[in-house]
Amino acid sequence: MASLSTISLSKTSSSAATTISFSSSLSTGLPWRRSTAFRSNSTRNFSKIQSKIREIFMPALSSTMTEGKIVSWIKSEGEVLSKGESVVVVESDKADMDVETFYDGILAAIVVGEGETAPVGAPIGLLAETEDEIAEAKAKAASNSISASSSPPPPVSPHPRPPSPPTPAVAAPSTSAPVAVPDGPRRIVATPYAKKLAKQHKIDIGSVVGTGPFGRITAEDVELAAGITPKKSSGVGSVNLAPPVASTPLVSAAATPKPGASSSPSVQIPGSTVVPFTTMQSAVSKNMVESLSVPTFRVGYPVMTDALDALYEKVKPKGVTMTALLAKAAAMALAQHPVVNASCKDGKSFTYNSSINIAVAVAINGGLITPVLQDADKLDLYLLSQKWKELVEKARGKQLQPHEYNSGTFTLSNLGMFGVDRFDAILPPSQGAIMAVGASKPTVVADKDGFFSVKRKMLVNVTADHRVIYGADLAAFLQTFSKIIENPESLTL
Numbered sequence: 001m002a003s004l005s006t007i008s009l010s011k012t013s014s015s016a017a018t019t020i021s022f023s024s025s026l027s028t029g030l031p032w033r034r035s036t037a038f039r040s041n042s043t044r045n046f047s048k049i050q051s052k053i054r055e056i057f058m059p060a061l062s063s064t065m066t067e068g069k070i071v072s073w074i075k076s077e078g079e080v081l082s083k084g085e086s087v088v089v090v091e092s093d094k095a096d097m098d099v100e101t102f103y104d105g106i107l108a109a110i111v112v113g114e115g116e117t118a119p120v121g122a123p124i125g126l127l128a129e130t131e132d133e134i135a136e137a138k139a140k141a142a143s144n145s146i147s148a149s150s151s152p153p154p155p156v157s158p159h160p161r162p163p164s165p166p167t168p169a170v171a172a173p174s175t176s177a178p179v180a181v182p183d184g185p186r187r188i189v190a191t192p193y194a195k196k197l198a199k200q201h202k203i204d205i206g207s208v209v210g211t212g213p214f215g216r217i218t219a220e221d222v223e224l225a226a227g228i229t230p231k232k233s234s235g236v237g238s239v240n241l242a243p244p245v246a247s248t249p250l251v252s253a254a255a256t257p258k259p260g261a262s263s264s265p266s267v268q269i270p271g272s273t274v275v276p277f278t279t280m281q282s283a284v285s286k287n288m289v290e291s292l293s294v295p296t297f298r299v300g301y302p303v304m305t306d307a308l309d310a311l312y313e314k315v316k317p318k319g320v321t322m323t324a325l326l327a328k329a330a331a332m333a334l335a336q337h338p339v340v341n342a343s344c345k346d347g348k349s350f351t352y353n354s355s356i357n358i359a360v361a362v363a364i365n366g367g368l369i370t371p372v373l374q375d376a377d378k379l380d381l382y383l384l385s386q387k388w389k390e391l392v393e394k395a396r397g398k399q400l401q402p403h404e405y406n407s408g409t410f411t412l413s414n415l416g417m418f419g420v421d422r423f424d425a426i427l428p429p430s431q432g433a434i435m436a437v438g439a440s441k442p443t444v445v446a447d448k449d450g451f452f453s454v455k456r457k458m459l460v461n462v463t464a465d466h467r468v469i470y471g472a473d474l475a476a477f478l479q480t481f482s483k484i485i486e487n488p489e490s491l492t493l
Helices: 039-043 132-151 192-200 219-225 245-246 250-255 279-291 306-318 322-336 381-396 469-487 488-491
Strands: 021-023 052-059 067-073 086-091 096-101 103-109 117-119 122-127 296-304 356-358 362-364 367-369 410-414 433-446 452-465
Touching: 039 192, 067 279, 086 122, 122 132, 132 322, 192 219, 219 367, 245 410, 279 367, 279 469, 296 469, 306 322, 306 381, 306 452, 322 356, 322 410, 322 488, 362 381, 367 410, 452 469, 469 488
Parallel strands: 021 096, 356 410, 410 433
Antiparallel strands: 052 122, 067 086, 067 117, 086 096, 103 122, 296 452, 362 367, 433 452
8 A cells, every 4th residue: 555655666577577667646546434433534634635646756766776867758748548557768777667657547747858867756747537637737747847946046146156155045035925835845856967066066956046947957057056157158047147257168167166176176178078977877886986995805816718618619509608608617616615605785794695696797888787697506508698698688778677787696797808818897886706807818838747838828806805705715716716617517517
């Protein structure tokens, strides 16, 4: 049962694997019955409970998702929706997913348009039950949008760039009656770059007055709130902002280190282009920064691959990939050294994971993702290869489900196909180790009797969490991995 101001998310087994359902802020699915003890109360509030206009919320498509981007609206305003029908495509931090409606109704108004971003839980559309409520829903959507910009622009105090930081909109002369305060907290509509600037300059974005369409907060609005001259001083907000400033485009923005900015401001090179992160790039950035707090160490190990290369030539026609061979070998070695498959998440204890899930780094357009081969030690080589091909196709189509990319216990990153000899990989959060695999190349080696020969050698480097895994643990694991690669018959069993 859904209640007021809650989100109900449910995956549907009958639909595609990339669908998720949402419910609205008001649920009418409760079997309402009159109560003899509270009859007068229930009849008085009956109209409130039966409100026909529902807010469609931005769903949380993964545990790490804080905001989502509308890729496209499958349905248009005015179209009739049926329960379980896909309505909108949302881009999460790793994949695009179809979102289904949890109710029958009419899509009365689209609040967040295509290409725009909204935080998780924010309304992105309004659903009406009948045509009679469409006009009311549109008015509600318009009032919510206008309320963000209804607090009039602050030209009352045309001070040239006042040094007072975050609160330009809340000026003292706000003695005018209530400034169109909406019901509940005001929804903040801002561009992703504006949010980034606000965080960078420590500006409360809720106090910034938006001058964009429907009160949308732009980067220029945040720069004005921070006391920085906007780079584009065209009359966007039609506010008299000391005309002489227009003649100092880029230098003034970098030359005025305002309070809150770092002591060494970055100077932008003329002609450069600033490109904000995509949702996936933001997720990768966040994970990489988190990794810096983990004490890691690295161990390298040479592995002879002549036998593995010979096996690969035999099984390649059957659809087996080198990635599957390496993942299978790593999983078999982890089964003998479970501490390397362990992880520390709270800094106070570590967990021996019951499954060996090998995540493999894959470069896709606009980012990086790690599809997970679950229970890789229990699957035979051919089934593992088939599963890997399916995961790669879904990853490149941005159709992976969250459990298919965030359940890894050990990560494999292979740059050998690019001819890279060796490299170090950054440890993903919540994992104990990651293996970086280089190219297999002919190398002159000497045997124990002093005779020289040419063999193919591959260098692997493992980065590990030193809170859980020690040097001896990692060395023993790499020895086992090397033996499996050099005698790969067990991989096909």
